[in-house]
Amino acid sequence: MTSNIYDFSTLTGQIHTWLSGLMSPGWVTFTEFVLVGLVFLLAYALLGLFLVYAERKVCAFMQNRVGPNRVGKWGIIQTIADLIKLLLKELIPIRKSDPFLFNLAPFIVIICSFLAMAAIPYAKGLQAIDFNIGVFYVMAVSSLSVVGILLAGWSSNSKYSLIGAMRSGAQIVSYELSVGLSLLSIIVFAGTMQLSGIVESQANGWWIFKGHIPAVISFIIFLIASTAEINRGPFDLAEAESELTAGFHTEYSGIKFAFFFLAEYMNMFIVSAIAATVFLGGWMPLHIGNWEGFNQIMDYIPSIIWFIGKTFFVIWVIMWFKWTFPRLRIDQLLTLEWKYLLPISLFNIILIAFIVLMGWHF
């Protein structure tokens, strides 16, 4: 049915056969590692820069402003200028800090977001590793970044940082539950944890449409909980600009600060990509049941465009949250999780299990 979607595995297969003709299998694997790594590094940097720009533009339009418009047309290379500035800035050593952990923390944070990118299916056949436990892997890796944040807060010998880090710890650990449960609901629908499998299972409609109201509820819960997990407003307590100046990265400067900054935006990208993949069909075009003609037309739009479009829609919604709501207090944040989101998502899972048992979903 999805025959005329371009499959990127043909391209990667061609590259593989071409490389195999040039060198021995060991070197082929090595070269492919390096190539994939380079592509990811490039994509990571470009995406990060673009997301910072997008955030600034989105918030500007919401606030009746123009946003960056000086560097380049519509300020499009503003973030590159910012990056150069950050690269040139002095790395300030903090007295009485733990230098090893202090320097290690930004790398932990950035590596975690980097690792999670590997398992996301960007287009048909375009996925670095297709784990059979893909959802589980992404969740595990992305929640590791709390270690980096805690280290950053503890090692920088600043009270603001420490408070921010402890808040972040409490927050990420508790919201992990809701994220897991809301993803679990779709796993129950799809019957697989493999991300490519989940995408394939949405060939006749996205889960948010197929799964009735429970899927919508779990999508909303996922959005809220993942916003909290990536420390973005209204859950940006770890940074809490007006309370803790900059929270856990108060003491960081220059490129180390840029790492935190970049990781924050990439985490936003990752959770949006997961949301798009699991709930909105990932790279799968909009298919409705067995309307063959409609589905054929939709297939002409390349799968990568579908993926990026959906991901950026979710990113926009997350930004919309941030620029509208006041920040929660730490106890209210935990109340929201333990008294509202968790019971609802547990109830939701039972409902979904029931629906699946009765075969009521499409």
Next chain:
Amino acid sequence: MNSIAKYLSELFKGVSTLWAGMRITGKYFFSPGAIVTQQYPENRKTLKMTDRFKGEVIMPHDENNQHACTGCGICEMNCPNGSIEIITDRVPNAEGKMERVIDKHIYHLSMCTFCGLCVKTCPSDALAFGQKFEHAVFDRNKLTKVLNQPGSKLRKEAK
């Protein structure tokens, strides 16, 4: 059962208030006409300050390079910050009497708070506010200005 109903109604009420807020920001996101930012250096040509704008203190000169300042020193006396200094000179006039004229009307823009007392109290309306507001310079000394133009004279009222 009652508590569950209360729980759910609270939940929905909360969500609806959140949606009300999001509607506002969403509305502005999709209405680029509401942008209020002024593109400052670009709109310099069309940017016109109001005629009462207190940009700096100036001494208007007419086309004959004449001003109205008699050098009485009232503005200097009234200035709360000492940002006006007047150096007067005595020169003989046509009838041979010594007459007071200003040599230099020194104005320290860096000290001025734009209270308007000098302009208000000037008995001969020699001072006024200029609309220029781009005062940034690299050297502080450039903010000390001599208001009377070189070679200017006191305007003689036609009697």
Next chain:
Amino acid sequence: MLNREELKKIIGSLEPDATFSEGTQLLEVTVPAEKLYALAEKLKSDSRTTFDYMINHTAIDFVKNFTVVYHLESTEMRHLVVLKSILEDKDNAKVDSLSALYPAVEYFEREVFDLFGIQYNNHPYLKRFFMEDGAGFPLRKDYRDEVNIIER
């Protein structure tokens, strides 16, 4: 709201040592420094006056003496009174703190201490306020600062 004469009568009965100034905008009561606290306490608790709101407290350096001034208002009856006390000994000026009666006055008193050097008995936290490094008492008339003050 009591008028001036009624207030005068009540205050006169509460504190026989009080003297009243004539021809002033508000009713001004001058009491000896050691009786200030007792009078303020009576003025606050007496149901006829109920001066419960301390608007302002400050001091004036009259070269010969310091005068501490308290502006009191009753939030129920909306009448105002000015309490004054003259401290003759300028080098060792001391007055009872009213902070037990009016929490607000604690900070006004710290300010006066900071700017005039008037000591307050029983003050909970009498430390320099604006000028934590201590640079004399600038609101005294004999204060000189060659560097920062331009004499006119």
Next chain:
Amino acid sequence: MSEEIIKDVIIGENEEYIVNMGPQHPSTHGVLRLEVCLKGETVKYLIPHIGYIHRGIEKMTEALTYPQIIHLTDRMDYLSAHINNEAVCLVVEDAMQIEVPERVKYIRTILDELNRLASHQLWWSAFGMDLGALTTFFYGLRDREYILDIFEESFGSRLLHSFVMPGGLMHDIHPNFQKRTKEFITYFRKKLPEYDQLLTGNVIFHNRSKGIGYMSKETAIGYGVTGPSGRGSGFSCDIRKIAPYGAYDKVQFNEILETEGDTFARYQVRMREMWESLNIIEQLIDNIPEGDYTAKMKPIIKLPAGEYFRRVETARGELAVYVVSDGNKSPYRMRFRTPNFSNLFVMNEIAKGCKIADLIAISGSLDLVIPDIDR
């Protein structure tokens, strides 16, 4: 190990954690330093340290003439600059027994209310930002710009206008003034409901502000907390009602009182005051009588020897000016009882036992302007 040591050292029951908030901190709105003693996230006590921008205005006044003093009062509470100016003028007019023309009274009252509106708008913007709703800042400032433009057209400056002189005004209002003010009223009446939708109704905002920083009426009176902060506790302290000045005795308006005494009550007082200010301006703007813009004044203003005391209601509370004159052209002693000075020190009382985030909300709801505290 004794139980005490276990509590002290291992559990850390009595552990104190002192954080300096300020002088450079995003939410202290100026150079205020709060020495906050924390236990975990809970505030045990706090000590405000002020004086970072103490300029000695009271000392400076002793060397300046009365018209010159006016421009210094702008720099105290810069958000209600006009009302500060008026306070000094009222004192001078009181002392010299000058009857200012009706026109001046009307214009002054309109400007008072416009200034109050501008101040409350900035407060709303900054309060939202303190709580993390960053968009409020731009919406508030966007609408404040209208008022500032009106100010700029009439007085030449936007924030510190020194427009009021003893005996009247510096010059007459701009011909466009009435028209633009009316335009602003219609514009702002449309925008105020948006404020409510964006922040007032928001469930997160309710949770952040309701029941936080409770201040009883007795506390408010005892600490001298005036203005909207005091009225949020039911302390009736509106000088515009108690001792009307300007044209306040000619307009119908209500003193806004809330009795809850928490952060939300203080917020509500200010929001409702904005509506009330619009009402006051609307009543006056069409009825400005014709006449002179200043009373006849001597060129050198000398106050008769004596003591003068006058109070006005600024956007933050009660500003009292106390002048001791010895008959010279500059005051012997001039004292400004500024509203924020008293409003600040109640913080230790009402912020005890709340979280850091609440501390920020409380300091936002008290609407502190630091130069006004330091003078």
